[in-house]
Amino acid sequence: MASSAPELLWVSLPQLASGAAQTLAISALGMLFATLGGVLYGVLATLGNRGLNIVLQVYLELFRAIPVLVWLYLVFFGLPIFFGVSIPSFWCAVLVLGLWGASEIGEVVRGALRSLPRGQREAGLSIGLSGWQLYGYVLLPQALKRMTPPTINLYTRIIKTSSLAVLIGVVEVIKAGQQIIERTYESVLIYGALFLFFFIICYPLSAASRVLERRWAHS
Amino acid sequence: MTFDIPFILSTLPAFLNAVGVTLQVGLIAIATSLLVALVNATLLVLRTPYLSRLVKGYVELARNTPLLIQLFFVYFALPSVGLKISGFTAAIITMTFMGGAYLTEVLRAGVEAVPRAQLESGRSIGLSEGQLLRHVILPQASILSLPALFANFIFLLKETTVVSAVAVPEILYTTKNYIALYYKTYEMLAVLTLLCVLLFLPLSLLLRYLERRLQHGQFGA
Amino acid sequence: MSALIEFQGFNKFFGEQQVLKDVDLKVQAGEVLVVLGPSGCGKSTLLRCLNGLEQAHSGHLRLDGQELLDPRTDWRQVRQRVGMVFQSYHLFGHMSVIDNLLLGPLKVQKRERAEAQAQAEALLARVGLLDKRDAYPRQLSGGQQQRIAIVRSLCMNPEVMLFDEVTAALDPEMVKEVLQVIQGLARDGMTLLIVTHEMAFARAVADRIVFMEAGRVLEQSEPESFFTRPQTARAQQFLEKFSFVESLPKTLHKELS
Numbered sequence: 259m260a261s262s263a264p265e266l267l268w269v270s271l272p273q274l275a276s277g278a279a280q281t282l283a284i285s286a287l288g289m290l291f292a293t294l295g296g297v298l299y300g301v302l303a304t305l306g307n308r309g310l311n312i313v314l315q316v317y318l319e320l321f322r323a324i325p326v327l328v329w330l331y332l333v334f335f336g337l338p339i340f341f342g343v344s345i346p347s348f349w350c351a352v353l354v355l356g357l358w359g360a361s362e363i364g365e366v367v368r369g370a371l372r373s374l375p376r377g378q379r380e381a382g383l384s385i386g387l388s389g390w391q392l393y394g395y396v397l398l399p400q401a402l403k404r405m406t407p408p409t410i411n412l413y414t415r416i417i418k419t420s421s422l423a424v425l426i427g428v429v430e431v432i433k434a435g436q437q438i439i440e441r442t443y444e445s446v447l448i449y450g451a452l453f454l455f456f457f458i459i460c461y462p463l464s465a466a467s468r469v470l471e472r473r474w475a476h477s
Numbered sequence: 478m479t480f481d482i483p484f485i486l487s488t489l490p491a492f493l494n495a496v497g498v499t500l501q502v503g504l505i506a507i508a509t510s511l512l513v514a515l516v517n518a519t520l521l522v523l524r525t526p527y528l529s530r531l532v533k534g535y536v537e538l539a540r541n542t543p544l545l546i547q548l549f550f551v552y553f554a555l556p557s558v559g560l561k562i563s564g565f566t567a568a569i570i571t572m573t574f575m576g577g578a579y580l581t582e583v584l585r586a587g588v589e590a591v592p593r594a595q596l597e598s599g600r601s602i603g604l605s606e607g608q609l610l611r612h613v614i615l616p617q618a619s620i621l622s623l624p625a626l627f628a629n630f631i632f633l634l635k636e637t638t639v640v641s642a643v644a645v646p647e648i649l650y651t652t653k654n655y656i657a658l659y660y661k662t663y664e665m666l667a668v669l670t671l672l673c674v675l676l677f678l679p680l681s682l683l684l685r686y687l688e689r690r691l692q693h694g695q696f697g698a
Numbered sequence: 699m700s701a702l703i704e705f706q707g708f709n710k711f712f713g714e715q716q717v718l719k720d721v722d723l724k725v726q727a728g729e730v731l732v733v734l735g736p737s738g739c740g741k742s743t744l745l746r747c748l749n750g751l752e753q754a755h756s757g758h759l760r761l762d763g764q765e766l767l768d769p770r771t772d773w774r775q776v777r778q779r780v781g782m783v784f785q786s787y788h789l790f791g792h793m794s795v796i797d798n799l800l801l802g803p804l805k806v807q808k809r810e811r812a813e814a815q816a817q818a819e820a821l822l823a824r825v826g827l828l829d830k831r832d833a834y835p836r837q838l839s840g841g842q843q844q845r846i847a848i849v850r851s852l853c854m855n856p857e858v859m860l861f862d863e864v865t866a867a868l869d870p871e872m873v874k875e876v877l878q879v880i881q882g883l884a885r886d887g888m889t890l891l892i893v894t895h896e897m898a899f900a901r902a903v904a905d906r907i908v909f910m911e912a913g914r915v916l917e918q919s920e921p922e923s924f925f926t927r928p929q930t931a932r933a934q935q936f937l938e939k940f941s942f943v944e945s946l947p948k949t950l951h952k953e954l955s
Contacts, residue, residue, distance in 0.1 A: 322677070323681060324677070325635040325673065325677075328669060331653070331666070335662050336662070339662055381784060383750075384781065384782040385781075385854055386775075386777040386806040387801075387802070388774060391805055395801060400790070400792050418541075424545070439553075443557065445553050445556075446557055449549055453546055464540070
């Protein structure tokens with residue numbers, strides 16, 4: 259095994275890249291659905307409907323009590339049994355990340371909306387805005403700044419958690435790395451590279467979140 | 478859809494053991510992480526020039542990489558340079574590495590949350606920096622950090638499921654094992670779900686209660 | 699002439715507590731009504747029932763003959779006819795002044811931009827704030843924001859305007875500019891319901907004073923008679939707190955003490 263480290267990495271690049279693409283795809287789709295679901299959750303949670311709030315609370319507590327990895331297994335093993343459908347593990351991962359992410363982002367959105375002065379809602383209603391218009395033109399735009407830094411932090415969590423997809427068989431970046439290690443035995447190098455891969459993606463996001471939080475910190 | 482109850486009952490001893498392992502790994506990780514965090518927080522508060530930056534770098538590294546990668550690195554990569562360790566040990570080391578970083582953040586934020594006025598009044602009655610730390614900052618920072626600390630403890634307990642990937646016999650590993658051996662997927666998943674709800678839901682509700690009692694914001698994780 | 703607004707046997711509860719008791723009140727078109735009373739007497743609640751921010755429990759509330767206490771009431775329609783201005787103005791902070799004014803006309807009433815804009819700018823000019831057209835609320839003083847809040851409601855072309863203690867949160871030197879705007883609306887013949895603590899203003903602008911206490915309407919009279927010869931003892935006690943005692947004849951003092 260005379261290959262030097264950079265040479266080895268260079269040769270493995272295509273395989274790693276294809277794995278990385280899977281990781282990024284799972285993460286991106288997860289973030290997308292989590293954001294859409296989260297905004298919906300936040301809006302529904304601030305409508306003041308008691309029945310709705312109970313449903314949302316049960317949903318939230320289910321995803322908080324049961325760890326994400328367990329959810330991955332529940333969906334991966336359980337879906338075929340319960341509903342007779344067998345979906346590829348890639349989409350199991352996206353589904354779980356989306357649902358879990360939505361509950362977390364939803365709480366952020368809910369908190370942000372509730373932190374707005376109550377009068378904004380009343381003033382909006384008083385000029386005849388409908389529910390949709392009230393949230394779309396008045397409440398959500400003003401909640402946006404408060405929602406963004408915590409949501410970006412949740413994005414990094416989603417990206418990190420996507421790594422668990424390897425445990426239900428998705429050929430993403432970790433699996434790709436492990437396949438390379440099987441051939442080359444360069445575990446320190448490859449795992450080190452994976453370490454760096456995630457760090458390079460997540461650190462800028464964390465830093466951005468902090469910068470935004472500081473810049474937008476008003477009352 | 479019928480439940481094979483006798484089968485479930487036969488697995489209970491194993492699951493009980495698994496819960497024990499979960500708690501073992503979790504509690505040890507919490508304790509060691511807290512120790513690491515206390516050391517780090519002290520270094521940060523004292524603003525030791527070189528070490529503070531090291532601590533900050535460590536925190537960023539551990540918080541921006543997945544637990545699974547850290548775990549695989551310790552378990553699979555280190556043996557190739559001569560260190561052979563068990564899954565259990567790897568789990569503890571990794572969770573301490575990650576947990577220490579998260580808890581350091583919590584403590585740091587707790588210290589920063591102590592109102593400036595407290596420091597000023599402490600100094601103006603003549604307290605030295607060391608006395609200020611011991612009598613004003615640390616007590617108040619501890620209380621301010623409590624909800625976030627507790628939240629992170631729960632987080633660490635839940636993350637123990639990840640160490641199933643290196644064959645530590647906690648609840649998820651045990652479930653997977655039984656499914657692979659006996660194909661009683663439905664029953665085993667139900668038991669797993671029930672265990673998670675019984676273990677973690679009360680903790681989550683306790684946290685909610687704690688937050689309401691202390692009425693402070695969350696920071697850290 | 700039938701009333702524009704009519705409360706009849708109107709009741710409202712907050713949980714166990716009854717905040718409006720058997721209120722009977724008629725408001726004619728073009729009338730300026732000022733509602734006075736101690737804190738907690740239900741005067742704000744009365745106003746908020748009129749545009750649906752609060753729901754009543756029993757009785758009748760009619761706007762131009764239409765019963766509003768009906769599950770089928772389209773409150774969005776009602777709110778376009780009954781405008782409301784709040785104590786804390788609540789302008790939309792993320793929008794410029796002109797956008798604040800145009801939101802209702804364009805999105806709710808679906809009017810043409812050119813027409814709505816022309817009206818908004820004309821009204822802004824009338825309150826002397828046309829130069830603040832593109833400013834943001836946080837750049838304006840409380841008095842300026844409140845005048846713009848009034849214009850925001852006026853842009854919807856309401857038949858009735860409700861004012862809920864609109865000067866209570868303002869620094870004293872800005873109170874007058876806001877009251878002048880309201881006075882202008884009164885002179886134009888608009889129907890106004892005003893809740894305020896500004897007694898001199900109430901005396902000057904009202905066609906009728908409505909005095910409330912503990913959820914009931916105790917007294918209704920013309921401003922001059924209310925301030926000089928209140929009919930009820932409670933009204934008398936209320937007015938004493940505002941140092942109008944001097945304006946009352948000395949004989950009344952003796953009778954009450």
